[in-house]
Amino acid sequence: MIVYTFPTLYEDIVKARINRFTVVTESEKICHLHDPGRLKELIYPGNKILIRNVNGKRKTKCQVTAAWSGKEWVVTDSSIHNEIARKFLPTDAKAEVTVGKSRIDFAFDNTFVEVKGCTLARDNIALFPDAPTKRGKRHLDELIELKRKGYSVLLMILVFRTDAVCFSPNFDTDREFSNTFIKALEEGVNVEVKAFQLDKENIVYKGEIPICPQILGKVKSTPHK
Structure with a gap:
């Protein structure tokens, strides 16, 4: 199932990440990086990246994909997450x-949905x-509060x-978020x-993966459905 198709992608190499949202490539392109994470395992000098051209009044004319x-x-x-x-x-x-104090990504009927993207x-x-x-912890707190008020909620x-064969909150990086996830x-x-999975220009849905058993083992009560 194809869920998203990019325009033409071009391969390049990271020369430097000059700030949180800007990458310079070895071909001397200055590209926007639209991701709030550290991405240190992915965005580092010498690693391969795929970029695409973007139009508009932005300072950067390409985007790291x-x-x-x-x-x-x-x-x-x-x-593109939402x-x-x-x-x-x-x-x-x-x-x-x-x-x-926040915006939840989606709502329909009696249900609220928050979306998070994972690259690690x-x-x-x-x-x-x-x-x-x-911000992520706050979103979880708000989902919990909505659930207590009787709404259906989904992360x-x-x-x-x-x-990856299963998912876990990253305790080493953010223990507060991870405890709130539990x-x-x-x-x-x-x-x-x-x-x-990215297949050429297409993002393909591969199916659901479970929460890791060691995380479910930390849950003190059986989650309600």
Whole structure:
């Protein structure tokens, strides 16, 4: 199942990451990197990347689309996450719904949905986040509160690689987020982890992967469905 198609992609090599959102390539292109993570396993001098040309009034005329993991291309562009997630939701789902001090990505009927993208995997385990995220923790807290108020809530995690057999919150990077993730499971927040692969210009849905057993073992009560 193809869920997204990029325009033509060009291979290049990272020369430098000059700030959080800007990469200079060996061909001297200055490209936007639309991802809030550290990506230190993917975006580093000498590694291969895929870029695409972009139009508009931006300072950069290209965008980093994916990086080589050593085994496969991993999509590193969070600007497309919600467009992909929408493929798995009702057509009337509303985007960017204000809840408390934040915006939840989608809402439909009695359900709220928050979307997170995952690019990091170690020892065949998909890990999120790859950088501390107070915003991510706040979103989990809000999903928990909505669940307590009687709403149906869903955390949808998009894993952009195929070498992971299960998902775990990244305790080493962000213990507060990870503990809140466990709490969310205990409170009955539904979690769906979907894996994707970049095949030429196409992002292909490969199916769901489970939460790792060692994480489910930390849950003190059986999550409500």
